Amino acid sequence: MNNSRVIIAILDDYQKLVPELEAFSRLKQHLPGADIRIIDSMPLGAAQIHLLADVQYLVLIRERSRITAGLLDKLPSLKAIVQTGTAGAPETSHIDQAACAALGIPIIEGGGSDGHSAAEITWALILNARRRVPEYMASMARGQWHKTNPPVGIGQSVQGQTLGILGYGRIGRLLAQYGQAFGMRILVWGREQTRTAARETGVELAESREALFRRSDVLTLHMRMNETSRHSVRRSDLALMKPTALLVNTSRPGLIEPGALREALAMGRPGAAALDVHDDEPVLASNGPYDGLNVTATPHIGFVEKSSYEVLFGAAFERFLMFLEQGAQAGPQG
Incomplete structure (x- = not known):
């Protein structure tokens, strides 16, 4: 797989904490040529959405970001969504899972923390x-x-x-x-x-x-x-x-x-x-x-601490890399 073609955006990292994580360092080591963008604006405005137009993979921090059908329509290059934690049941999720399914966009869940x-x-x-x-x-x-x-x-x-x-x-x-x-x-x-x-x-x-x-x-x-x-x-x-x-x-x-x-x-x-x-x-x-x-x-900081972030992002990035590896092994689809 050509890592230089992997374009990733991590949304709603308000404090730009993700680049300081060991889990993030491991991701960059596995994808040395990847374009990884940290979006710290809240909420997403037109300028930020424009920056996502060529993004292939979105990384979501818990439920901070609402992924609607309208937003998905503006992301023509999107191949998958990486969810720290879990996406939740379709009827209560912050992600329009029906729209993702219709567009063939898988949701890669990382799993929860220990509480x-x-x-x-x-x-x-x-x-x-x-x-x-x-x-x-x-x-x-x-x-x-x-x-x-x-x-x-x-x-x-x-x-x-x-x-x-x-x-x-x-x-x-x-x-x-x-x-x-x-x-x-x-x-x-x-x-x-x-x-x-x-x-x-x-x-x-x-x-x-x-x-x-x-x-x-x-x-x-x-x-x-x-x-x-x-x-x-x-x-x-x-x-x-x-x-x-x-x-x-x-x-x-x-x-x-x-x-x-x-x-x-x-x-x-x-x-x-x-x-x-x-x-x-x-x-x-x-x-x-x-x-x-x-x-x-408090501003939804229950999970915002280093050990929890390492667990959440470590699991999400690990499953994301497995997803990329499986895609590389499968090769291009006709």
């Missing part, structure tokens, strides 16, 4: 939100001491509180361990797999889904995104929560009914939210969609 980075950012958000760390850091940067603008009151310890986990899979189990280490009671609910895991690990299973929302002081969402879970957290669920409760979502914004969280926070149930995922990313407005409400937010 530790997502669990860590979830726990960091919980502690920061409960102790009001961002507000006090901002006030200190302004030269104030123990004052915030607007006033937020005193922080609250998680010790002795109930940590509710909706969806007790790999990440949920890690959160349970963190919570137990901090002296929290663990309460879980989910499908049959969750109920079985609760019995196996000795954590408390809620009497019902409604009880999970009512009893939790901190409730964190860790469900897979599919047609069943989409918008499954409803206004009526949030209305059951305590006015002192914190809702945490580092999984998918689409798990919550559109507009429900903002309305619930405005009504005071729950009293606060901590979010790493957002309906419209990137969030570029300075005030964001929750202006004036008690929300601690």
Whole structure:
């Protein structure tokens, strides 16, 4: 295979972190003549799309990029899409998989990480939100001491509180361990797999889904995104929560009914939210969609750390190279 003819674009590398990875160095070693372009603009504009016109392979960073039929029409040279992580089910994917299939564009999935980075950012958000760390850091940067603008009151310890986990899979189990280490009671609910895991690990299973929302002081969402879970957290669920409760979502914004969280926070149930995922990313407005409400937010950084990036890109690049090798062995198609 003539590597000089391989043209690759890595989209939405906002911080230009990918070129610093060992996985990226290995890719360049295997494809020494390849043209690899790093696109850090967000979102893609006309100028960036023009740069992609001759690109043969797109590399996507998780769900940052929406690949629509309209975009695919503007990429006549595209041969495959390389997905770090997984593309997801067709009905919930950020990629128009039907359009890809119609054009004969395969999607090469790299696979997921071990969940530790997502669990860590979830726990960091919980502690920061409960102790009001961002507000006090901002006030200190302004030269104030123990004052915030607007006033937020005193922080609250998680010790002795109930940590509710909706969806007790790999990440949920890690959160349970963190919570137990901090002296929290663990309460879980989910499908049959969750109920079985609760019995196996000795954590408390809620009497019902409604009880999970009512009893939790901190409730964190860790469900897979599919047609069943989409918008499954409803206004009526949030209305059951305590006015002192914190809702945490580092999984998918689409798990919550559109507009429900903002309305619930405005009504005071729950009293606060901590979010790493957002309906419209990137969030570029300075005030964001929750202006004036008690929300601690980060810009979808749950997977943005070096070890997670190495795993995600290492797996994706490895399968991409296998794809190229298989194509080279097959030779040109008549």
